[in-house]
Structures are given as C-alpha cells and as structure tokens.
Amino acid sequence: MDQKELLDIVTDNAEYIGAYNIRVNGKLLERSTNDFVDIISKKDKDGIDIIVKDNTVNQTILIPVILTKGEITDKVYNDFYIGKNCDIKIIAGCGVDNCSSCTSEHDGIHSFYIGENSKVKYIERHYGHGDGAGKKILNPVTNAVLEKNSYMEMVTTQIEGVDDSKRITNATLKENASMVINEKIMTNLNQKADSEFNVNLNGENSKAKVSSRVVAKDESNQSFYSNVQGNNKCFAHVECDAIIVGNAKVSSVPKIVANCPDASLVHEATIGKIAGEQLLKLLTLGLSESEAEKEILNGFLK
Amino acid sequence: MIELKDICFESDGKQILKNINLKFDNEITVITGPNGAGKSTLAKILMGIIKPTSGSIFYNGQDITNFTITERAKMGFSFAFQQPVKFKGLRVCDILKIANAKKDVALSKYLKNVGLCSKEYMTRELSGDLSGGELKRIEIATVLARGTKVNIFDEPEAGIDLWSFNNLVKTFEDFQKEISGIFIMISHQEKMIEFANKIILLNAGKVEKIGTKDEVMPLLLNINKSCKGCGV
Numbered sequence: 001m002d003q004k005e006l007l008d009i010v011t012d013n014a015e016y017i018g019a020y021n022i023r024v025n026g027k028l029l030e031r032s033t034n035d036f037v038d039i040i041s042k043k044d045k046d047g048i049d050i051i052v053k054d055n056t057v058n059q060t061i062l063i064p065v066i067l068t069k070g071e072i073t074d075k076v077y078n079d080f081y082i083g084k085n086c087d088i089k090i091i092a093g094c095g096v097d098n099c100s101s102c103t104s105e106h107d108g109i110h111s112f113y114i115g116e117n118s119k120v121k122y123i124e125r126h127y128g129h130g131d132g133a134g135k136k137i138l139n140p141v142t143n144a145v146l147e148k149n150s151y152m153e154m155v156t157t158q159i160e161g162v163d164d165s166k167r168i169t170n171a172t173l174k175e176n177a178s179m180v181i182n183e184k185i186m187t188n189l190n191q192k193a194d195s196e197f198n199v200n201l202n203g204e205n206s207k208a209k210v211s212s213r214v215v216a217k218d219e220s221n222q223s224f225y226s227n228v229q230g231n232n233k234c235f236a237h238v239e240c241d242a243i244i245v246g247n248a249k250v251s252s253v254p255k256i257v258a259n260c261p262d263a264s265l266v267h268e269a270t271i272g273k274i275a276g277e278q279l280l281k282l283l284t285l286g287l288s289e290s291e292a293e294k295e296i297l298n299g300f301l302k
Numbered sequence: 303m304i305e306l307k308d309i310c311f312e313s314d315g316k317q318i319l320k321n322i323n324l325k326f327d328n329e330i331t332v333i334t335g336p337n338g339a340g341k342s343t344l345a346k347i348l349m350g351i352i353k354p355t356s357g358s359i360f361y362n363g364q365d366i367t368n369f370t371i372t373e374r375a376k377m378g379f380s381f382a383f384q385q386p387v388k389f390k391g392l393r394v395c396d397i398l399k400i401a402n403a404k405k406d407v408a409l410s411k412y413l414k415n416v417g418l419c420s421k422e423y424m425t426r427e428l429s430g431d432l433s434g435g436e437l438k439r440i441e442i443a444t445v446l447a448r449g450t451k452v453n454i455f456d457e458p459e460a461g462i463d464l465w466s467f468n469n470l471v472k473t474f475e476d477f478q479k480e481i482s483g484i485f486i487m488i489s490h491q492e493k494m495i496e497f498a499n500k501i502i503l504l505n506a507g508k509v510e511k512i513g514t515k516d517e518v519m520p521l522l523l524n525i526n527k528s529c530k531g532c533g534v
Contacts, residue, residue, distance in 0.1 A: 213391070241390055281387040284349060285401045285444065286375035295400065299391035 047077030054083035070100030128161030175203035216248030230263025309357035
C-alpha cells in the first residue's frame with residue numbers, strides 16, 4: 001500500500017486545500033498554513049501547535065500521520081488552540097502499513113483548547129495494514145477543554161488492522177459547553193482495544209453524550225471504561241453497545257458520579273451476539289446468513 | 303398455490319399443530335382463531351422459520367418442506383413479523399433498500415402507503431427511538447417493498463391506531479390487486495376478516511372451519527365465549 005492510499009484512507013479522501021500537516025515515519029513531510037490557521041513545530045518535543053484565530057469559519061484542518069516501516073515508535077504532541085467564535089473541522093488520524101516483522105507504534109497526544117462560542121468537529125480515523133508479523137500499535141490520547149458555550153463533536157473510527165490500542169479521552173466542560181463523542185471500533189484475530197473516557201462536567205448546563213459502538217470478532221478483546229463526573233447542573237448520556245462475533249471478549253465499566261444534586265447522568269450498556277431475530281428478519285428479505293450478518297455489522301458501525 | 307399436507311408441530315411434548323391440510327390460492331386468506339390456536343406457528347412454518355415435526359409443504363407443485371428461509375424468500379415469499387425487530391445502526395431506507403427486490407428508486411411510496419412521511423422517517427434508525435406503531439408500519443412497508451407473489455402478515459393490525467387501520471385495509475386491497483398473489487394474514491380483526499376471500503378458523507391446533515365471514519364468525523364467537531376450565 002503506498003503513501004497516498006494510506007493518506008486517503010486516514011483523511012477519508014479529503015482535499016488538501018486549507019491548512020495541513022503531513023507526518024510520515026516520524027518526520028514532517030509537508031505543511032501548509034493560511035491567514036486563519038498557523039502551524040508551528042514544537043521546540044521541546046515532537047509535535048506541533050495549531051493556532052486558529054478568533055472568528056475562523058469554514059476551515060478544514062488535516063493532520064494525518066503515516067507509518068510505513070516497522071521498528072518505529074512515533075510519539076507526537078499536537079496542541080490545538082482554537083479562538084473564539086470559530087466553526088471548524090479537524091481531520092486527524094494514523095495509518096500504519098507494516099509488512100515487516102518489527103513493531104510500529106504511534107502515540108498521538110492531542111490537546112484541544114476550544115474558545116468561547118466555538119464549534120469544532122474532530123474526526124480521527126485509525127487504520128492498520130500489512131501482513132508482516134510486526135505489530136501495529138496505536139495509543140491515542142485526546143485532552144479537551146471546552147470554554148463557555150463551546151461545542152465539540154468527536155468522531156473516532158478504528159476498523160480492524162490495529163493489533164493493540166489504548167485510547168484515552170479526557171474532557172473538561174465549562175458553562176453551557178456541549179460535547180458529543182461517537183466511537184466505532186472493530187477488532188478481529190487476537191487484537192486488543194481499550195477505550196477510556198473521563199469527562200468532567202464542571203459548568204452549569206454543560207452536556208456530554210458519549211456513544212461507543214464496537215464489534216469484537218474472533219479471539220479479540222475490548223474494554224470500555226467511562227468515568228463521568230457531574231460537578232454542576234449538567235446532563236450526560238453514556239451509551240456502550242457491543243456485538244460479539246466468535247470467541248471475543250468485551251467488558252464495559254461505567255462510572256457516573258453526581259457531585260451536584262442537579263446533575264442528570266445516564267449510562268446504558270449492552271453486550272451480546274447479533275440478535276437472532278435481526279438475522280431472521282433479513283433472511284426473510286432474501287439475504288443469506290453471512291450477507292445478513294454483514295449488513296447488521298456494517299449498519300451498526302456506520 | 304401453496305399446499306400443506308398433514309402438517310404437525312410439536313414443542314416440549316405439546317402438540318401445537320395437528321394434521322393441518324390446507325390450500326392457499328391467489329387470493330386473500332385470513333387465518334383466525336383464539337389465542338394459542340397455533341396461528342403464528344402455522345405462519346412461521348409457511349415461511350420456513352419453524353420446521354414442521356412432520357408433513358409436507360408444496361409451492362406450485364414443488365416440495366419446499368426443507369427449503370430455508372432465504373430460499374423461500376428468493377422464490378417470492380415475504381413475511382411481516384408480529385413483533386417488529388429493532389436494529390441499531392440500520393436506517394429505514396437501508397432496510398427498504400434490502401427489501402426492494404425490484405430495485406425501484408421511489409422507496410418513499412412504500413412509507414406513504416403505511417401512512418408515514420418519507421422525509422421524516424427515511425433516514426431514521428430502526429431503534430427504540432421509534433414507537434411500536436411506527437416500527438410496525440415500517441415492518442409492513444418492507445413486505446410491500448418486496449412486491450413478491452406470496453405475502454404472509456402475522457397480525458398486521460397489532461399496535462396500529464384506528465385511523466391508520468382503515469387506511470391499512472385500503473393499502474392491502476391495492477397491494478393484492480397489483481400483485482394478484484397468495485395473501486395470507488393472521489388476524490382477529492373483523493374488518494380484515496371482512497375483506498378476505500377465504501377464512502380459516504384454527505382452534506387448538508386444528509382447522510375447525512374454512513369458509514366465508516358469515517360461516518366462520520359465529521363459530522369464532524362461540525369458541526371465545528366458552529371456557530371449559532372455569533365454566534364461564
């Protein structure tokens with residue numbers, strides 16, 4: 001698989017027209033900035049500062065990372081400083097193509113400081129490819145601070161190909177801030193994926209909606225842990241749905257804490273095989289069992 | 303034509319269906335009877351969801367007793383479940399697309415025919431966000447979208463409000479006019495029984511009567527009145 005194909009998968013064929021920063025095998029390949037978005041390399045460690053000016057709208061920022069070699073550990077710190085009254089989209093992610101027998105690992109630590117009244121859609125896609133015995137490991141961390149009246153939507157996708165991943169998302173929400181997180185993970189073979197969410201609802205009327213939909217196939221193993229702290233009059237809904245195919249194992253550990261009597265917090269979790277009646281319905285529509293299973297799983301992870 | 307020959311079904315040592323012999327032609331047949339008569343079991347046996355303990359099923363002369371659900375669906379059998387299934391992730395348009403073997407573009411008409419606005423419903427998920435009545439209508443729409451020759455509806459009126467129910471009867475009439483196929487419906491509703499060409503009264507796993515509304519209704523009311531156990 002070549003570099004371009006990997007980039008297209010990670011950024012979902014987005015066009016490189018605005019500000020972007022492409023990192024390949026631990027080094028900067030290409031960067032572009034404009035009047036609204038500046039990207040500066042960090043001096044003390046690997047990584048960049050992405051600075052978005054106040055009132056920036058209709059900008060898409062692309063921050064892909066590609067690893068095409070084995071025996072590489074790439075740890076990178078990307079800090080996003082988003083001004084006030086912005087409305088922007090950020091697409092980040094990591095594509096690993098490792099055909100060697102050595103491990104390749106990418107740990108992306110992304111921190112967001114989202115200014116008052118700003119709106120950010122953050123899309124993070126993870127993809128692993130390669131037949132070699134070398135493991136593909138990804139450990140992304142997202143830290144987000146949402147200022148008053150700001151909004152962040154975070155969409156993360158990891159569909160097969162990654163041997164081991166531990167994702168941590170930490171968020172702090174101030175007054176009237178809202179956060180929506182949609183996570184989709186599919187593991188197969190002996191892969192392992194852990195996901196942890198720590199959300200602090202500090203501001204009055206802050207809201208968080210976390211939805212995790214995962215499919216665990218074969219002998220893979222997934223765990224979901226969420227810790228939502230309601231420290232003010234706030235609302236949170238955490239939902240974790242897992243479908244097991246084969247001998248996979250899934251655990252879901254919810255924790256919701258109301259430190260304020262006006263906090264309203266909900267957690268829902270379901271784990272199980274594909275429901276028999278769902279298969280039956282699709283069989284009556286003319287699908288075979290394998291086609292029905294595919295439709296159900298694809299829809300679930302859409 | 304579908305022909306059932308000596309169909310029996312046993313579950314946990316209990317005989318649910320006893321030597322059922324029936325023929326279904328290109329017309330509307332309503333199967334009615336008290337709760338526990340074996341109506342839904344019979345419908346599921348027709349679709350291949352349940353295998354009969356003994357007996358045979360023929361469709362246009364071909365023995366289809368051992369055909370799977372998928373094989374029957376591909377031959378032109380469709381089935382509307384009594385309890386619609388929920389899917390997380392699949393949207394109304396997704397399931398209608400799967401159902402629509404004719405691959406016509408205007409899927410919206412199938413929603414319209416069950417009294418749902420396509421703009422409002424097409425992209426909604428088939429999950430708990432929809433009410434029981436809405437899910438039921440979508441379930442019926444999946445059968446309409448298939449447009450097959452054999453259509454089996456298990457209590458299509460359940461959960462549908464009165465206003466929609468009257469429209470549903472009209473939809474079924476139009477659908478049958480268009481398809482001219484084998485239309486089998488499990489129902490307790492007098493209105494459904496009224497528009498059927500043939501009514502089959504099932505009681506305690508046996509065919510008690512095949513006839514018109516006037517012939518069957520008095521018998522059905524009689525069964526419902528008498529309860530041998532408590533003498534009511």
